[in-house]
Amino acid sequence: MKYAVVFTQAEKSTDYQVSVPDLPGCQITEKTIDLGMEEVTKAIQSHLAILAEYGEKIPNAQGLEQHRKNHILANPHTFAHAFWAIVSIDITPYLGKSHKINVTLPELLIAQIDDKVSKSSDYKTRSGFIASACFAELQK
Incomplete structure (x- = not known):
């Protein structure tokens, strides 16, 4: 955040x-x-x-x-x-x-997430990125 x-x-x-x-x-x-x-x-x-x-x-x-x-x-x-x-x-x-959950996402979306995580210091992991996105959506 x-x-x-x-x-x-x-x-x-x-x-x-x-x-x-x-x-x-x-x-x-x-x-x-x-x-x-x-x-x-x-x-x-x-x-x-x-x-x-x-x-x-x-x-x-x-x-x-x-x-x-x-x-x-x-x-x-x-x-x-x-x-x-x-x-x-x-x-x-x-x-x-933290709790481990099973989430199904499209392959291209996963690739985009991984690309964003690898290029940004804002996110350390795929899970961190998804959690941040969920948190932002829940705050609306």
């Missing part, structure tokens, strides 16, 4: 506040943008692990453009100079225990 993250700075601070709007309470403070990107990924993973531990639903990620509009309208002073990024997280480890 691709989560939007927003970097803001207080007027008298050089530190960056990094927040994940789709995961309320998931935020960190870092000295640099590079550290912020690295650490926010870990923060998202920790946040998702806690949600999974308590049996909470994993929030669906909204689009970056929608977040920008909402935040700028709500607080133009803070978010006018903010910048946004996307962090891609494999959410399958946070969806609960």
